[in-house]
Amino acid sequence: MKNKLIAILIFVAPLLNAQSSSQPPNIEQTVLPNNTLLINALFEKGYNKWNKDSLVNIMLPAVWKEQDSIVATNPQESKIIRYYYARKLFTFSDGIKNNMSKNSAWKTIADTSFSKVSLPDTSILSSSASANQYVSNFVANELLNLFLNARRDGELIIQQTLDLPIDSLRKVAEKYGETFLTILYARKILPPLLHEHYLTRQLSSKVESKDLMTSVAIYQELKNQYPQSQWLAFYERQLNQLDIINKQNKNDKDIVFIQHADSITSLKKLISPFKGKVVYLDIWGSWCGPCLSEIAYHTKPLKNILKMRINWFTCTSLWKNLQILINGKS
16 A cells, blocks of 8 residues: 655744834844844854854954944944844854753853843834844743753742743643743733733734734733733734634635644654654745745645655644645545
């Protein structure tokens, strides 16, 4: 019997990093994206292969020198410049994290990226994508610090900080993913106006990615924390529209919404019903340009090629938060 193939497309929620199109171009769109700048070429120049001492004592001073030079010639946009450099450094630290297990260079760089500029006020958020991302990175880094402290001092510190029992926090992480804990922690470390903006930004991201379950949870957090928020009515309409789309998709024979998410905790369990069959995993992000290009131009031809040799079949019961694109019949 020929092996059958399941095509599972895992939708990764995007990180919203857009700026209002009504804003005139600023230095973040004109000067800073220059590929000749060191901050934009850290990976290309091979700094990700350097050891901790070289990164901290050579690379970082060079980055700050470059930043200060641009600030000196553009003092009116100094904050935007600093948020841009902080964002780029944090991205670099995240990129080397898994390759630097023998030292803590990545964490030093991450912490340093927040040392040169404080949290933004809401007035700059409409004109700087980097300032928005700085807030998200700040919350993520503070949560990581909390986890590192818990590793040293015990997990009770997490319970005390987030005001939720450990078992409840585990259930939240299992249902929405560990990154959702940043939503809960943000209320502890961000000032109210900035916190409200942070929640709306995270909510926009989840709505855009059509993640209804997480969108509803963030909306409820926004409503609980800011019952008079001017954004509630807008996002309620967005969620209603998303709910309608999801219900329409349930009638699409080519889309299966995975059920019983809480009972599936590993890839092994996810594919266990298809033992003996070939399982094809196509993992992509809706925010990823190359991924979208692949889907538009390469996925269909691939399926056509495989379909000539493999019997496709319909999968009806899998993970709730995944969507499975199915071609053919069982």
